[in-house]
Amino acid sequence: MQRCTFPKPTRWLVLLLLVILPAGCGEKRPVRVPVSGQVLIDGKPLGLGFIRFVPADARASGGPIGPDGRFTLTCYDGEDGAVVGTHRIEVAAGEDLGERTKRWHAPKKYADVATSGLTQEITGPTDALVVELTWDGGAPFVEQFQPEPGMEGIFK
Numbered sequence: 001m002q003r004c005t006f007p008k009p010t011r012w013l014v015l016l017l018l019v020i021l022p023a024g025c026g027e028k029r030p031v032r033v034p035v036s037g038q039v040l041i042d043g044k045p046l047g048l049g050f051i052r053f054v055p056a057d058a059r060a061s062g063g064p065i066g067p068d069g070r071f072t073l074t075c076y077d078g079e080d081g082a083v084v085g086t087h088r089i090e091v092a093a094g095e096d097l098g099e100r101t102k103r104w105h106a107p108k109k110y111a112d113v114a115t116s117g118l119t120q121e122i123t124g125p126t127d128a129l130v131v132e133l134t135w136d137g138g139a140p141f142v143e144q145f146q147p148e149p150g151m152e153g154i155f156k
Contacts (some may be wrong), residue, residue, distance in 0.1 A: 029117050030058050032079040035122060036072040037101060037129025039091055045069025046133065048105060052119065053117030054113050058083045065093070082122050100145040103131035106133050108143075 035053070039046040051071050061073040061082040073082045090113045093106035106107035109115045109131055118131065 006031045016082070029076060030083045032061070032075060032081040032083055033070075033122065033125040034079060034127070035061070035077075035125070035129060036070065037131065038069040039065050039071060039131045039133065040069060040071075041093075041133040043132075046091070046093055046106055049091055051094050051131065052090045052092075052113070053082050053087040053122070054090070055085050055087050056081050065091070067072060078128055081125070084124065087120050087122060088113040088116070089120055090116050093130065093134060094143075097142065100147070101139060102143050102145070104143060105140050107135060107138060 004051065011069055033053075033140045039051060043115070045067075046065055046069050047067045049065040050062060051065055051073075053073060054058050054060040059075055061075040061080075062071050063071045072079050074080055075082065090111055092111040094111065095103045095105060097103055110118065118133075120129065120131070
C-alpha cells in the first residue's frame with residue numbers, strides 16, 4: 001500500500017482552506033455611510049416616532065426620532081447608516097394611547113413610503129440631514145380603531 005503525502009507547505013494550505021471555507025466570508029453587505037439629522041414638522045422638531053429610508057435595491061435603514069427631532073440611521077448594527085443613492089422615506093409618528101386609540105403627531109400619509117412623497121439622495125456621510133413635514137393646515141389628532149367584524153370580544 002502506497003501512502004499519499006503532500007509537501008509540508010501544501011499541507012498547511014489544505015488545512016487552512018478546510019478551516020476557512022466552511023466559515024465563509026459572511027453576508028455581503030453593501031457599503032453604508034453614517035447618516036443622521038432632524039425631522040421637522042411645520043418648522044418645529046417632531047418629538048417622537050420612527051424614520052425609515054428605503055432604497056430601491058438594498059435593505060432599508062431606520063431609527064427612532066428623539067424629543068429634539070434628531071435621528072440616526074442604522075441597518076444591521078450600531079449606527080451603520082444607509083447606502084449611497086436615492087431613498088424613499090417614511091415617518092411614523094403615532095403614539096399608542098390604548099388598544100384601539102392612537103394620537104398622530106404627523107399626518108398618516110408620511111407613515112408609508114407609498115404615500116409619503118418624501119425622497120432623499122444620500123451622497124456621503126452626513127449629520128445635518130433635515131426631513132421636513134407639514135400638517136398642511138391640519139393638526140395632531142386621535143384615531144379610534146374599530147375591531148374587525150367578528151373580533152369584537154377579543155379587545156375586552
